[in-house]
Amino acid sequence: MLYDRHELRRVDPRMKPVLELRSLVKDYTGQRALAGISLSIPRGSFFSLLGPSGSGKTTTLRMIAGFEEPTSGDVLINGEVVNCRKPYERNVSTVFQSYALFPHLSVRSNIEFGLKRHGIADSEARVVDAIKLVGLIGKEGRRPAQLSGGERQRVALARSLVLAPDVLLLDEPLAALDRNLRKQMRAELKTMQRRVGITFLLVTHDQEEALSMSDQLAVMNEGRIEQIGSPEEVYLHPRSKFVAGFLGAVNWIDGVGVRPEVTRLARESQNHGSKSFPAIVTDSVFLGDCFQVVVRLNSGEEAVAQVHRGSTVFQPGEAVHVCWNPADEITVS
Amino acid sequence: MKLRFWFILPTWVWLTGLFGAPFAIVLAYSFLTRGYYGGVVQPWTLENYQRLVDPLYLRILLRSFIMAFAATGLCLILAFPAAVFISRSAKHKHLYIQLVMLPFWTSFLVRTYAWLFLLRDTGLVNTVLQRVGIIHSPLPLLYNDGAVLLGLVYAYLPFMVLPIYATLERLDPSLPEAAADLGARPWATLLHVIVPLSRPGIVAGAVLVFIPCLGAYLTPDLLGGGRTVLVGNLVQAQFTTGRDWPFGSAVSMILMLLVTILVWAFLRRESEHLA
């Protein structure tokens, strides 16, 4: 079900992309935070901006929300240029990293806040729906201080979703949660997005998050987008060393990249179509579900292989052969 | 955001109108001449400032400085042990601080009057001393420099306690422990570790006490009985009985100048320390 702000009618998905960024540049005194970002986000998708801190992903998010103005370039929402529009004039909503819940208001009042500001009457049903959606029935009367971290995040989500924005912006939403809760919320967020059909734009530095939740993701580095694609595309066919390394561990051997999980170790040289290099085992670390075996090749390069429990156990000092299927190679320009 | 402009505007109006404008007027007056009936007339002159160089007035200035200095020193000596005590007490820290601040919250006039009541010839101190037999006729405890000093110290003591206490609270507790571990006795630790490290608090407290004492008016007036003339009294006299507004303005300007220099020096020091 797709929303349109005030009117709750179905929207034709063949309309213009819900969010478009055209050559966005942002300069601060003495520093260029964004060096030309261009993106087009399909309606109803779960899109992530992935990158290390300082890559400009949060700046991009804030520009879409309206808290920063681009130095040059355009932000388009539903085909309209919104550069000069204030945050309260844009139909996007932000879930802040700190959740930014209003401490003096109850859960219900927090969720109602945006509706009241927009002058939307008869919002009772929408509020109840939102509370149900995030699973906070029974806690409407509580104040933020009386909620757990996870509960607060749900309130922040409900507060933004109830406005049926064109895009929901999420600024590192899982960063403040502990590990187990994070895994749980990942699944929930994904399910939620599918249910409401609203376009989600997530900003994160955690590649696991981006890979597990997104329909598409953009990898950012130093103010530029290095690659856009589906999780599989970006992980299996990265177009630069940076993207390859940021999405996961990579072994660079003989000019190509091979991920540890497809790097195999064998006692004898392999011949059937795999590349094979002799090496010496330098270290073997037991990680519980597998061994991480570090080897040094004759060329001096180091490689890490993920070896499952149950197969041969490799000891430091052993002579082995490192091999992989050429189809698993990563070649970058 | 334009809105911010409107938010600060009322304050701006008030500051300009009721702080900036009066200041400018007084500055102007300090260069004018006393009118025949006590007003302010032309010609423009430097005479008022020249008069200040007269030993009579310099002595008043000097006495004010000495009084403020003495008050600050006494406050420091009295406040420091109290601050140390409060920061060391495990349980009722908050209560003690409240107790220190409580007198501050009561009326300044009342607190000054309290010493008037205690020190006068028929006051408590004299009555008790006479009853006990130490003296036979009342001591003139009031209406002198000592009474003024006592009044000032009493009034501004909390201002010295709080900054020192705040600094002590931020002190790393392992530092005095390390000193003891290295062989320092309690007194040595106090002298060589705690006092130097509480310097920011001491300086802040000193400034908070010195400046009001320098410009004190009420305390020397009530407790000094006209015999102790400090800068504040001098200024007030010119604007009331003395009817010499230009001269009073000049004295005020000098006082402001001294205060501003002190504050500026203090702020410079603080930012240097922070940098």
Place this chain on the structure above:
Amino acid sequence: MYAVGFFAFLHLPLLTLAVFSFNSSRFTVWERFSLDWYRAIFRDPQLIEATWNSTIVAIVATAISTVVGTLCAYGLWKRGSRLVTGTLYLSLVTPEIVTGISLLALFQWIFRWLHWHLGLYTVILAHVAFSIAYVVIVVSARLRTVSRSLEEAAMDLGANEWEAFFYVILPALGPGIVAAALLALTVSFDDFVITSMVAGVDSETLPMVIYAMARRGASPVINAISALVTVFFGIFVLISERIRES
């Protein structure tokens, strides 16, 4: 040990005042318990009028300075201004007597053209002038605990700048504003030096009356007034602390 002596020094003078306000004798020799001096207060019309004046001035000045000061603190929180902050601090540091005479000079200068006179309103104006700085300091301190993303969240959800201030920031500031107002009230009620310079002939305040009486020599009536004032202020402080802690 030392601490006891210290706190005794701080509090005994006031306690003694209070104790002897119940003494029927003028002198510090205990005669008998008496409420005469308290009764004398309520029979003195000058005192009552002065107290009334002080109360009006304090309430009006506090109302104005709290509003102006809160708005200013908020404006400074969004973007600091060294000029405004510096001037505010300067107004705090200026000796009271200098503030007093400069305001007197200003009023007299204006009155030359307008033929007005000093009165209660000049006192109110003066009180607002020095109270603003206190309010800004207290509210600013409270503002520092408010996260900026709170305001952004409000705007993100559809509130404009003014609505964000009114519906989100102001409630979050609540206790801070009350504390600032109480501070302004006590400072205003207690002020003598500045008030004495700018008050009109008919607009005496309580501190002015107390001062005049004290100048003539100590009197137990002053003791009684002092005790009442102290209790009054004390209650204020307690309320302020309670609110600040919430």
